[in-house]
Amino acid sequence: MNFSSKLLENAVSEFSRLPGVGQKSALRLVLHLLNQPEQDVTRFSNALIDLKSQIKYCKECHNISDQDQCEICTSLKRDRSLICVVEDTRDVMAIENTDQYGGLYHVLGGLISPMDGVGPSDLSIEALIQRVQKEEVSEIILALSATMEGDTTIFYLYKKIKDLGVKISTIARGIAFGGELEYVDEVTLGRSIVTRIPYERNIA
Amino acid sequence: MNFSSKLLENAVSEFSRLPGVGQKSALRLVLHLLNQPEQDVTRFSNALIDLKSQIKYCKECHNISDQDQCEICTSLKRDRSLICVVEDTRDVMAIENTDQYGGLYHVLGGLISPMDGVGPSDLSIEALIQRVQKEEVSEIILALSATMEGDTTIFYLYKKIKDLGVKISTIARGIAFGGELEYVDEVTLGRSIVTRIPYERNIA
Numbered sequence: 001m002n003f004s005s006k007l008l009e010n011a012v013s014e015f016s017r018l019p020g021v022g023q024k025s026a027l028r029l030v031l032h033l034l035n036q037p038e039q040d041v042t043r044f045s046n047a048l049i050d051l052k053s054q055i056k057y058c059k060e061c062h063n064i065s066d067q068d069q070c071e072i073c074t075s076l077k078r079d080r081s082l083i084c085v086v087e088d089t090r091d092v093m094a095i096e097n098t099d100q101y102g103g104l105y106h107v108l109g110g111l112i113s114p115m116d117g118v119g120p121s122d123l124s125i126e127a128l129i130q131r132v133q134k135e136e137v138s139e140i141i142l143a144l145s146a147t148m149e150g151d152t153t154i155f156y157l158y159k160k161i162k163d164l165g166v167k168i169s170t171i172a173r174g175i176a177f178g179g180e181l182e183y184v185d186e187v188t189l190g191r192s193i194v195t196r197i198p199y200e201r202n203i204a
Numbered sequence: 205m206n207f208s209s210k211l212l213e214n215a216v217s218e219f220s221r222l223p224g225v226g227q228k229s230a231l232r233l234v235l236h237l238l239n240q241p242e243q244d245v246t247r248f249s250n251a252l253i254d255l256k257s258q259i260k261y262c263k264e265c266h267n268i269s270d271q272d273q274c275e276i277c278t279s280l281k282r283d284r285s286l287i288c289v290v291e292d293t294r295d296v297m298a299i300e301n302t303d304q305y306g307g308l309y310h311v312l313g314g315l316i317s318p319m320d321g322v323g324p325s326d327l328s329i330e331a332l333i334q335r336v337q338k339e340e341v342s343e344i345i346l347a348l349s350a351t352m353e354g355d356t357t358i359f360y361l362y363k364k365i366k367d368l369g370v371k372i373s374t375i376a377r378g379i380a381f382g383g384e385l386e387y388v389d390e391v392t393l394g395r396s397i398v399t400r401i402p403y404e405r406n407i408a
Contacts, residue, residue, distance in 0.1 A: 001297055001301070002297050002300045002301055003297070004262075004267050004268050004269055004274050004275065004276070004293060004296065004297070005259060005268050005269055005270045006270055007251075007254055007255045007258055007259055007270060008255060008259070008268055008293075010251045010254070010255070011251045011252055011254075011255040013251075014247065014248045014251045014252075015248075017248075018233050018236060018237070019232065019233070019236050020229070020232075021233075025224070027294060027297075028223065028224075028294075029222050029223070029225075030252075030255065031292065031293070031294065032222060032223050033222070033252060033255075033256070034255060034256065034259065034268075038256050038257065041252055041253065041255075041256040042253060042256075043218065044218045044219075044221075044252065045249035045250070045252050045253050046249070047211075047214045047215045047217075047218040048215055048218075048234075048237060048245055048248065048249050049245065049246060049249050050211055050214070050215075051211045051212060051214070051215040051234065051237075051238060051245075052237070052238065052242050052245040052246075053242065054211055055209060055211055055212070055238065058208075063208050064208050064209045064212055064238075065208055065209055066209045066210055066211060070208050071208065072208070088235065089208060089212075089235065090231060090232075090235065092208065093205055093206050093207070093208070093231075096206045097205070097206055
């Protein structure tokens with residue numbers, strides 16, 4: 001692109017570094033910000049700088065937090081014997097939004113992916129094992145994506161935890177609610193027959 | 205959404221104010237930035253603050269510029285008798301990328317749109333008329349979008365300029381190169397027959 005201004009080019013180049021943002025979208029976003037009042041742009045920039053410089057990670061569950069310990073880990077209402085292991089904070093938010101889970105979390109900070117150079121030591125797996133050993137945990141729920149990286153991580157965690165005397169479960173995989181049978185892929189449909197559950201549990 | 209951190213929520217809310225960015229995309233972008241080194245985030249923020257505080261608009265053509273006059277207006281290689289009127293700086297960039305135009309530009313800063321509360325006085329129309337009156341302009345090319353707002357603005361500009369003794373033209377509308385006839389809409393196809401041009405001009 002042929003920019004009429006170096007400042008504009010810089011801002012567009014910064015925006016187009018973001019995932020899923022091409023140069024044209026970046027230009028659109030930058031021109032939008034340029035049309036906003038100066039205080040709005042300053043507030044936008046400061047929100048990012050503050051986030052980066054002041055953000056903390058909960059020392060228990062490694063979730064993003066404003067304090068040393070997150071609200072979930074300090075809550076007295078949560079079931080402390082359950083730990084749900086997730087990839088990142090987005091998954092915590094997604095599960096919290098369901099209002100179906102009352103235990104604690106453990107945020108791995110990623111999934112094992114040799115292709116991307118992410119090994120077990122890059123994730124907070126050691127901290128999870130220490131939690132299982134030190135705290136009174138009865139069940140570890142592995143709520144990871146149904147991808148190759150997710151399955152690899154689940155298998156690794158299973159091997160690490162299986163002898164620690166806690167129950168290990170994974171979230172159910174199957175046909176999504178509202179999903180039409182004929183459009184479901186073969187693997188999902190096949191597994192959903194093999195891992196079928198008694199009807200009474202579905203209406204519980 | 206249920207944010208575990210106020211700082212995170214602020215940053216996401218700032219990002220989701222951008223056009224076409226919903227809360228989920230905003231969260232994805234913010235978490236991406238959070239994973240970058242602090243200096244990258246600072247550079248990102250500063251690029252925006254610098255842009256907003258230091259950007260200038262060319263006093264001739266109103267295009268975005270780092271100086272009081274843009275590179276196109278100060279260039280000795282451009283044909284100063286041609287002025288191409290466009291909506292915003294993106295259109296200048298698009299036309300420059302074609303390498304088919306060697307004249308000057310005039311950036312309106314928008315299109316007349318009563319629905320959005322944009323009237324002629326919100327655009328740099330008066331400045332355009334002064335340029336036509338003061339400078340030796342032979343032709344005004346109206347290169348605006350083929351939308352209702354574009355056509356309204358073209359009609360308004362035509363009425364304002366037609367008695368000033370300059371040629372007024374609009375860019376050609378018709379079938380796009382590579383476009384298959386059967387998929388072209390009726391209006392475009394109809395107008396492209398009415399405004400057909402001698403074959404010799406197409407191969408010139």
